[in-house]
Amino acid sequence: MSGPSDFQPTNPALKWIERRLPIMGLMHSSFVAYPTPRNLNYWWTFGAILSLMLGVQILTGVILAMHYTPHADMAFKSVELIVRDVNYGWLLRNIHASGASMFFFAVYIHMFRGLYYGSYKEPREVLWILGVIIYLLMMATGFMGYVLPWGQMSFWGATVITNLFSAVPYFGESIVTLLWGGYAVGNPTLNRFFSLHYLLPFVIAGVVVLHVWALHVAGQNNPAGVEAKTEKDTVPFTPYATIKDMFGVSCFLLFYAWFIFYMPNYLGDPENYIPANPAVTPPHIVPEWYYLPFYAILRSIPNKLAGVVAMFGAIVVLAFLPWLDNAKTRSSKYRPLAKQFFWVFVAVCIGLGYLGAQPPEGIYVIVGRILTVLYFAYFLILLPLLSRIEKPRPVPNSIADDVLAKSGGKAAPMVSSVIALMVAAGLLLGGVDSARAAEGGNKPPAQKWSFSGPFGKFDRGAVQRGLKVYKEVCSSCHGLSFVAFRNLAEAGGPGYSVAQAAAFASEYKVKDGPNDQGEMFERPGRPADYFPSPFPNEQAARAANGGAFPPDLSLITKARSYGRGFPLFLIDFFTQYQEQGPDYVAAVLQGYEEKPPAGFNLPEGSFYNRYFPGHSIKMPKPLSDGQVTFDDGSPATVAQYAKDVTTFLMWAAEPHMEARKQLGLQVFVFLILLTVLLYFTKKKVWANAH
Amino acid sequence: MTTASSADHPTRRDFLYVATGAVAAVGAAATVWPLVSQMNPDASTIAAGAPIEVDLTPIAEGQDIKVFWRGKPIYISHRTKKQIEEARKVPVASLPDPQSDESRVKAGHDQWLVVIGICTHLGCIPIAHEGAYDGFFCPCHGSVYDTSGRIRQGPAPSNLPVPPYTFVSDTKIQIG
Structure with missing residues (x-):
């Protein structure tokens, strides 16, 4: 993509093709001979990392689409079937779901790098604008992808984001109806989001080609911010940049694999393991972490239209950056003031991200407004001003000079920025975490689980005992609809034989039909x-349970969580603690009190539970000592029952957990x-x- | 050649390059496996392909029914004496895919023919009780099967396959 190439293949067949379609010459001049500045640091490897992520997302996405059903009644179930039944389906889903976060993580580093080193300045304005377009497309794609599993956060995220367009004067309502294809978010919405979620990545790929083309016309920027002049300033792309990129990619894959194999739900919201329910909004609607700063800007402004305009404006302003910052010096390395304000701006973005996850009340709103003003002030006031008043330090004459000048001790800034980034990411996640903490209820005590940690395995005995507790107690009100009897005989589960699972299944009556007479039979x-399931439908379940709907237990240990608070949530990432759900379930089962504390007003037909959010639960105390007898002599106590049934339910929620951790190693x-x-x-x- | 060059004596550098390339290649190959394996039938599909039982009592002599097993239509024909005779009269050696009728049914249950109703040519479903041999006739490309489901005429290369099945009792079979 940098003009005609002098590359000539020697093989006569290839020569024949090359004369008619010079594709090998194009590849050679773009990715082999292409001169790349020799002073690029590792922040420049994120271009390659992003290309990889786009490829990974398209590949796994196309595969997931082979198994996914874009229908409001079946989408949630089809995602569970992918994870449970498709060969390596759990792996593909984890790659794709964590992949979205990794993609955004990498693009933010890529963008901040461009900002710091002035990569948007002449002659790279179009290159930068194409990047902003890619980022916008990524946001749309990521949002629509998050809707597809059709959980509670999917549904309500779709509702909130599409409602942004209702702020448009006069046409707002019509636009929103058009987006929905109905009177509310529903099946037509899901269908079109699926279609567009499949389309947009290919549009992104197209714009990426333009982005790379523009890059190869202007040439890469570099940390010194001076253009390459002589051959001494550059090295050929292959092998130098190629091998450096591969090393960067490999390091990035280590980080990525940690999420895929050990912390697949760390970045997700437990609420999304509850199927979409148009009648109940979750107590805290929080977008995925990568949208949080913009969400904070939206909420900071007390006017609907102005809030939406500000949110979109915060992204669009990036496209005008080349003209807002007139400074002749590119790299902030030589701009003492711009350098400091850059880090202030990074802090503002992270602060906004943190606030985006907080409840919109009190001090959070005030700080949110201050940071929103600072965000826009950086672009609209500070950068234009700096280019007039700042005295930049002298830049090196050439890239070669820059390389010679810093032959010693250059790793330090990289290390410190990596640490800064880690802390920043931690803060963002902490924001999400503390939003959950605000939901009320005591913190459940952390238990020791056989399945926790990188080498965790299910305690077979506990899973078998838990199955007995579920069958004899829980199953009278709670379904387990994603678990099949055959699963009981699968590897990594309770460890029954195929014959035992068949015998277990035959104890149940299952409705089938219609038969040749057209009748249903058992x-x-x-x-x-x-x-x-114990009840034919939700209405029957509510009628039998005083208006409450006993939730299906297939995913309960993944659908429940509680905030861990600072700094535990950060430590959790490294210790792989992810048993908030099991801790909560076990605690609720044991958290009943005969008498509520003085002053607590317990509604009629409810029971007091120390750990249930709000403490008033409709489920009567389900377990009491001696209720279930175990064959293996385990104690018949509530504590034992709770632990065993929670272990069983954790297996039910993720039957391939052992395979995941094993492959991870x-x-x-x-x-x-x-x-x-x-x-x-x-x-x-x-x-x-x- | 008097001086040692890297082409003659592998240097440490060459070893490093080859090792890195080999490890990367192994990783790439291993990555392909889950991407291909996911195309195979998933666990629920395999479980749904478990054996089925079919009650034969409602099928009168000369009649046949079609049941589905693993998504494939299975013809169960209650053959008449005449049909059985026709199937056994023909010299086996003269058939395109030589198989005796006895080897295609269960001993003692000669009246029951159980075959997968998918034409061995290109997968259409042949129509029962049609064609010159009183067996099956495929409307797609004109393959004709006899009362034992053996190919007699047309482009199909082999007989209609017999699925695995057993007689649970005289009036009930288990397919699969």
């Missing part, structure tokens, strides 16, 4: 059948080996360049 359960051994090898290879290759 027959003994088969391994392929799912646990029958293999992948980590491999990736560490690859990263070490790439590091030394990179060193060897670059030894030639110095």
Whole structure:
């Protein structure tokens, strides 16, 4: 993409093709011979990382679409079937879902890098604007993808975001109806979002081609911010940039794999494991972390239209950056003031992200408004002003001079920025975490679970006992509709044989039909059948339970959580603590009190529970000592029942957890080996360049 | 050649490059496996393909029914004496896909023919009781099968396959 190439293949067949379609020459001049500044640091590898992420998302997305059903009644279930039944479906889903977060993580670093080193300045304005377009497309794609699992956050996220357009004067309502294809978010909305979610990544890929084209016309910017002049300033893209990018990608994959195999739900909202319910809004609507700063700006402004305009304006203003910042010096390295204000701006963005996850009340609103003003002031006041008053330090004459000047001690800024980034990411996540903490109820005590940690396995005995507790107690009110009898005989579960699972199934009566006479009939359960639900529908369940709907327990340990608070949530990322759900379920089962504390007004037909949010629960105390007898001599106590049934329900929520952690270990051994090898290879290759 | 060059004696550098490339190649190959494996039938599909039982009592002599197993139509024909005779009269060696009628039914249950009703040519469903041999006739490309489901005429290369099945009792079979 940098003009005609002198590349000539030697193979006569390739020569024949090359004369008619010079594609090999194009590839050679773009990715082999292409001169790349020799002083690029590792922040520049995020371009390659982003290309990889786009490829990964498209590949896994196309595969997931083979198994996904875009229908309001079936979408949630089809996602669960992917995770439970499709070969490696859990892996593909984790790659795709964490992949979205990784994609945004990488794009934010890429954008801040561009901001810091002035990569938007002449002659790279179009390159930068194309990047802003890609970012906008990514946001639309990510949002619509988040809607597809059709959980509670999907549904209500879709409702809130589409309602943004209702702020448009005169046409607002019509636009929103047009987006929905109905009177509310529903099946037509889901269908079109699926279609567009499939389309937009290919549009992104197209704009990426333009982005790379524009990059190769203008040439890469670099930390010194001076253009490459002589051959001494550059190295050929291959092998130098290629190997450096590969090493960067490999390091990034280590980070990514940590989420895929060990913390797949760390960035997700437990609320999204509850199927979409148009009648109940979750207590805290929080977008995915990558939208939080803009969400904070939206909420800071007390006027509907102005809030929406400000939110979109916060993104659109980026496109005008090349003209807002007139400074001749590109790199902030040589701009003492711009450098400091850059970090202030990063802090403002992170602060906004933190506030976006907080409840919109009290001090949060005030700080949110201050940070919103600072956000816009950076672009609209500070940068234009700085370009007039700032005295930049002298820039090096050439890239080669820059390389020579800093032959010692250059790693420090990189390390400190990585640490700063980690803390920033932690703060953002902490915001989400503390939003959950505000929901009321005591914090459940953290228990020791056999399945926690990187080598965790389900305690077979506990899963078997838990199944007994579920069958004899819980199943009278709660369904387990995503678990089939055949699952009982699968690896990583309670460890029953196929015959035992079949015998267990045959104890159940399952409705089947119609038969040849057109009638429904009951027959003994088969391994392929799912646990029958105790009530035929939600209305029947409510009628039998004083108006409350006993939730299906298939995903309960993933659908419940509680805030861990600072700094535990940060430590959790490294210790892989992710048992908030099981801790909560076990605590609720044991948290009943005969008498509510003095002054607590318990409604009629409710019971007091220490750990249930709000403390007033409709479920009567389900377990009491001696209720279930275990064959293996385990104590018949509520504590034992609670622990066992929670272990069983954790397995029911994620039957392939053991496979996930096992494969994770293999992948980590491999990736560490690859990263070490790439590091030394990179060193060897670059030894030639110095 | 007097001086040692890297082409003659692999250096440490060459070893590093080859090792890195090999490890990366192994990783790429291993990554492909889940991406391909996901195309295979998922666990619920496999579980739904469990054996089924069919009650034969409602099928009168000369009649046949079609049941579905693993998404495939299975013809169960209650053959008449005449149909059985026709199937056994023909010299086996003269058939395109030589198989005796006895080997295609269960001993003692000669009147019951159980075959997968999918034409071995290109997968259409042949119509029962049609064609020159009183067996099956495929309307797509004109393959003709006899009363034992053996190919007699047309482009199909082989007989209609017999699915795995057993007689649970005289009037009930289990397919699969």
